[in-house]
Amino acid sequence: MTTKPAPLLFSEVLGAERLDQLTAAHGLTQPDLDWLRHAALPTHTQRAAKTPPMFAETIMLQAGKKTPIALAGCFALSACVENSESDTQPAFIYTPMGGIRKFDNRASLDVEIERMWQDNEHNDLYSFLSISQRSELKSTADIAQTRQIIDGDIFQAQHASIESAQDLNALTMVKELIQLPSLKVMLDRILKETHPTIDYRQARVALGKGTRAQGAEDIGVTESLPLIEAILIYFHNQGWPAGHYSYITFPGTPDSPYSVQQWQDLIRGTAAKLVPSLTGCIEEFWAQTATSLYLTRRELLSRIIHDGLQASIVINREKELLTVSESRELFRVLRPSSQHHTPLYVETIRFWEYEPSFVELAGSLMISGKGHYLYTPQHGLQKLDGFRDFKYAILDKSSQVVGKEAIYSLLDLDERNRFLRFDDPQLSGKAVDFPVPECLADAVIQKQKTIYISPLKCHARAMSTSMHSSIKPWIYALSLAKNY
Structure with missing residues (x-):
């Protein structure tokens, strides 16, 4: 042969x-x-x-x-x-x-x-x-x-x-992410789907301090909120804030035909299912067909990651930062290879001081075979001398402002807080399943879900307005920004 x-x-x-x-x-x-x-x-x-x-x-x-x-x-x-x-x-x-x-x-x-x-x-x-x-x-x-x-x-x-061409891919992904619904729009859709016969848009929830005696209204109303914001408050506190009660009002409209108990059940039920409902909305977004392209957004993200890896390998080879044999080894990350080749280990990047509380750099890889290579979305490929150099290559960059921002963009908010408290972080990895681009795309989307959900548990009302603006720059930096 x-x-x-x-x-x-x-x-x-x-x-x-x-x-x-x-x-x-x-x-x-x-x-x-x-x-x-x-x-x-x-x-x-x-x-x-x-x-x-x-x-x-x-x-x-x-x-x-x-x-x-x-x-x-x-x-x-x-x-x-x-x-x-x-x-x-x-x-x-x-x-x-x-x-x-x-x-x-x-x-x-x-x-x-x-x-x-x-x-x-x-x-x-x-x-x-x-x-x-x-x-x-x-x-x-x-x-x-x-x-x-x-x-x-x-x-x-x-x-x-x-x-x-990679910049055009980034722009294509950003155009899709612009269509990502805000938290308010997601909640609005959840309420329409779960309670199609209830018109909740005119309802406001008045929060009052003290105890309501025999159902009479207390005059100590402290705040009047749209129903969606009230649901977030209820979710955040796992009930109404301590020492407060709620009352449903309909300013300028006839009273609702639904009982107070029905409204309370709607708020409690929606809050109880908020996390899986929002997760479902995000999954639906990624399962939808991308504009003018015959593939889903999840498939689009996977292909962009594939193309970014491939471009990084070729540019480093053309610049002679990689040898021809090294580039062939790295191409095996993107396609099946013969069992006769030297084993290739492709792993995610995790830092920790107590291993169960690790942080993981989404979209990033440690690749080890005959050689050792670091891949991050912002900086592409970097050839290293040995396994011990992975930690140094990442953390050395974090001593500069740009380096720190690059790492933070690959972490969710909880992970950032943990990472900042690390004194002497240890490095380990988790094997990545093939095909690698699809696995990385799934990890990016999972990180996005975490970024949506985690802050709700801490700052529900603030996140109702700020979440939508913060998620897009993060996922852009995570998956798409190139600096060869």
Whole structure:
């Protein structure tokens, strides 16, 4: 059984002066190798001055009359800028997953690119596009191909294109999170579903101090609240505040046809089921289809995490912060691998002083195989020398304000308070199930639920207005912010 040669990457080409220094020739000649090394020149002017000249171009695909989309991470190299029957100079395409591929001339390269997207063999071309860009190109067969000269450094432009696509993914997720209902809207929906025949919108709950004798109203009313706020107060105190009683009023409207006992039962019943009801609302939000995309929000978050991990691996490889073998090892986090490979341990990151009271950095990973790697949503991948370096790499950053904020954004409010009290935190991990992006997405959503529910038990009324504004920046920072 023959083994398919590994893709030919520019890190290998730029480090070789002779063909025999390449792992495999991939159909290159010595003149090809000499010419490809000009890709390291920092400007188009310098590359075009060579003999034969080198034209590095971004590959653009246009769906119908929409704005052309640059194929992130991909570029073409040729000795001319237009197709010609007399063109005998070879042309090349570079994709992050497929490496360098050689074609007879520029025209044959164009034909191959067209064939790839027409025959649905576009994984190499589309892998580093944003999810919305992939969806747009896959939605039609009316696609035109164009090119655009890369004026500056080829590889800087390549990295920027991948990062730009990840920024678009972040924007897509933020647009979905804007639609996350506020706590008040969730409670409103819960009441409509559980008590469809009761009009609660006009009801107000008057809280009075003292004891009501024989049902007579006490004149010591201290506060009049909308019903939803009253439910939160009741939930927070597991009853009415000590020394207070409640009375249902309907200002400016006829009295309710429902008895005081029915209203009291509504408040008690809703408060008793508040946590599972809110959890159900959040689950429903993530199970709904994302706008203009044929996948649920949970699937969208999982794909964004997958694409972020993949982009971080490739950018670190292209910058030579990872070797080719290290990047192959890390790609196993994203796809099944042979049992003959060195075992790969993928774990969450936990800090603790008393282990049952750990805090866990959501969306973050410790990866150990032949090498050791730290992944956090804000900083991408970092290669470490050994397991002991995980703790140092994380906590050393926390000595700076930016580092502290990065850690806090990965914790819920209770965890932040515990973390601040740690004097000498210990590090451990919990094995992550495969597929890893789905597992991380589930952890992010679970953390979001905790952030919604936990503060209710401490500051019910304050959270009724502030919760909605605080959750979105947190999940944005947690899952999406990139800093390669």
